[in-house]
Amino acid sequence: MNKVMDNKNNTDKYIVTRNACKLCSPLGASIVLRGIENSMPILHGSQGCATYIRRYLISHFNEPIDIASSNFTESEVVFGGSSNLNQSLDNVTKQYEPDIIGVATTCLSETIGDDVPRFLREYKKEREGRKIPEIFTVSTPSYKGSHMEGFHQTLKAVVDAIPGDEIKTDSVNLFPGFISTADLRHLKEIFEDFGVNPIMLPDYSETLDGTSWETYNKISPGGTPVSEIKKMGGARESIEFGKTLSEVESAGKNLEKKFGVKCSSLGLPIGIRETDTLMDLMEKLSGKSMPEKYVKERERLIDAMSDGHKYVMGIKAVVYGEEDFVAGIASMLLEIGVVPSLCASGGKSGFLEEKIRSMAEGYTDEEIIVKDGVDFMDISEIAKEINPDMIVGNSKGYTLSRTINKPLVRVGFPIHDRIGGQRILHIGYRGAQQLFDMVTNTVIQYRQDSSPVGYTYM
Numbered sequence: 001m002n003k004v005m006d007n008k009n010n011t012d013k014y015i016v017t018r019n020a021c022k023l024c025s026p027l028g029a030s031i032v033l034r035g036i037e038n039s040m041p042i043l044h045g046s047q048g049c050a051t052y053i054r055r056y057l058i059s060h061f062n063e064p065i066d067i068a069s070s071n072f073t074e075s076e077v078v079f080g081g082s083s084n085l086n087q088s089l090d091n092v093t094k095q096y097e098p099d100i101i102g103v104a105t106t107c108l109s110e111t112i113g114d115d116v117p118r119f120l121r122e123y124k125k126e127r128e129g130r131k132i133p134e135i136f137t138v139s140t141p142s143y144k145g146s147h148m149e150g151f152h153q154t155l156k157a158v159v160d161a162i163p164g165d166e167i168k169t170d171s172v173n174l175f176p177g178f179i180s181t182a183d184l185r186h187l188k189e190i191f192e193d194f195g196v197n198p199i200m201l202p203d204y205s206e207t208l209d210g211t212s213w214e215t216y217n218k219i220s221p222g223g224t225p226v227s228e229i230k231k232m233g234g235a236r237e238s239i240e241f242g243k244t245l246s247e248v249e250s251a252g253k254n255l256e257k258k259f260g261v262k263c264s265s266l267g268l269p270i271g272i273r274e275t276d277t278l279m280d281l282m283e284k285l286s287g288k289s290m291p292e293k294y295v296k297e298r299e300r301l302i303d304a305m306s307d308g309h310k311y312v313m314g315i316k317a318v319v320y321g322e323e324d325f326v327a328g329i330a331s332m333l334l335e336i337g338v339v340p341s342l343c344a345s346g347g348k349s350g351f352l353e354e355k356i357r358s359m360a361e362g363y364t365d366e367e368i369i370v371k372d373g374v375d376f377m378d379i380s381e382i383a384k385e386i387n388p389d390m391i392v393g394n395s396k397g398y399t400l401s402r403t404i405n406k407p408l409v410r411v412g413f414p415i416h417d418r419i420g421g422q423r424i425l426h427i428g429y430r431g432a433q434q435l436f437d438m439v440t441n442t443v444i445q446y447r448q449d450s451s452p453v454g455y456t457y458m
Contacts, residue, residue: 019376021320021396022346023414025140025150027053029104030067031178032154035202037223038099040092042068044085044116044137045106060414061181061208061422063220068092072108081109082119089123093132096218099226100162102154103137110141134226136161146347148322151178155201155251162226164233166259171231172285173238173261174198175252177245177268177324178413181209182425190278190428193293194286199228199235201251209422233259237285242324243267243355244347267355268324269427270435271332272301278428297429304433305336308440313337315389315443320379320397321412323347323372327355329392329411332432334360338439340368341386348373376400390442395421407446409438 026043030053033041043050050069057065068091070076070084085103092101105116116137124132138157140150155175176187184205191198206222232238238252238261246265256263269278275298279290316339319329323345330340343356353370360368369382380400383391391397392409395416401408415421425431448455 017375018378019396019399020346021344021375021379022146022148022322023056024049024053024142024147025145025153026104026106026142027056028147028150028152028178029102029138029140029154030057030065031147031204032151032158032202033100033102033104034065034207034220035204035223036100036158036229037225038097038219039223039226040066040068040096040098040101040219042070042085042088042092042101042103043106044070044081044103044114045108046072049106049108056414057208059416062419063208063210065208066096066218070109077108077112080112081114082122085114085116085119086123089132089135098133098219100134100136102157103135104140104150104154105137107141107143110139110143134162146322148178148324148347152245152248152250156249156254158201158229159232159251159254162229164230164259167231167234169197169231169234169236171197171199171228171235173232173235173252173255174200175238175240175250176200177241178322179241179268179325180413180422180424180426181205182423183427183431186425186428186430190282190294193291194282194288196282196286199232200224201229201232233261235261237261238263239281240265241268243327244323244349244351247351248349267331268328270328271335271432272298272429273335274328274331275428275432294429297433301429301433301436304436308436309337311440311443314339316341316386318342318344318379318383318386318388318391318393318397318400320344320376320391320393323349323352325412327352327359328426329435330356331359332435333392333439336436336439339363340392341388342369342371342379342382344371344374344379344382346372346374380404390439390446392439407442409442411435411438 030041033039047069050067054065054067068088070081070088072081076084120135120137136157138154201224203224207220210220232255238255240250240252252263255261266277267274269275317333319326319340326343326345330343333340345352352372356370390407391401394412394414397408410418425434
């Protein structure tokens, strides 16, 4: 554990990350590319980057995931990786026949200064007249951001790189953010029930949570077709999810600048308040009232919250993960009476605290602590001081759960120590119902297991 003295603030400043509360940028890029039909990601760097990301994604999604690499060795580090990149592009084009290839840079290629945009211009010029896929590049060194920066940078690169048009359609662009495959499917269901046609980018609801195959597919079927992405410039409106995303450049805002497509930035629709906001917008876009089945889901959710209020009211939780996901979960917890005593993320947008405070009116800075740019050692130190009743987040919090002997409610990404992490529903009234049941039953089980009599009836 290395630390140095920050003389300006007279505090200890750590110079290493100890169990990061974030993942690498090219992982986010890979997720986006898995959500585009017949696409392939190439990581411009060493083989280890691609291997690590493949293994990490497979253990969460339990699906085959191919990620190509330009496969740096010592010579490429010294002389540059243009030759390797050209070879990898040729190999991927020949073996996979993709419609689109995304080249995401890594720390190594960025550090040595490879000019990937120039490499691609030269590659396309040398192969002029030959059929090659759409190819674009995105800068995703992990030392400049987390997997969420890589995710959103790649979305922007996609809508900028693929030729679009302004031919007007009745479609609505939907940028859902990094959510579960179950969430993506539910979003499509909501749009369908309102009679609104979405162009969802990315859509990995099938590519990363598909069915069994009778024959092997080199690229998993599903994803947003390139032909649909080309129509995004003529859509009626764009919707993007993310409290902090609303403050920064994004794919939706780029389309607004380029084509004049209005962009509405909403919080992730987790819990009643944020789902209500989405439903209000859907009513305006469709000209229809909210379908009866969602009215009933909302009513059942409120009834369930009334039933279980006595179990969760006033308990304290530690919430961690991606910034926008933390904001969404914190919003839902506040609705049911749970105090998100620590809201933590490895992201560094600078907007997390502002968004949490705006939702948590009446709570002091001591009652709800908000930290960004932290790792799990930071989270653990604060958690030991506040002594929460539960932890809410991904599998990386399991060690903390064991250390302080508090239950972990597994949500978000990654979930490596359970089956079905990709199928957890977080959004909508239906997702809030499932989250409420998970949280409440976790509290009941912990109290039951800790009871000296082990009661069997509530």
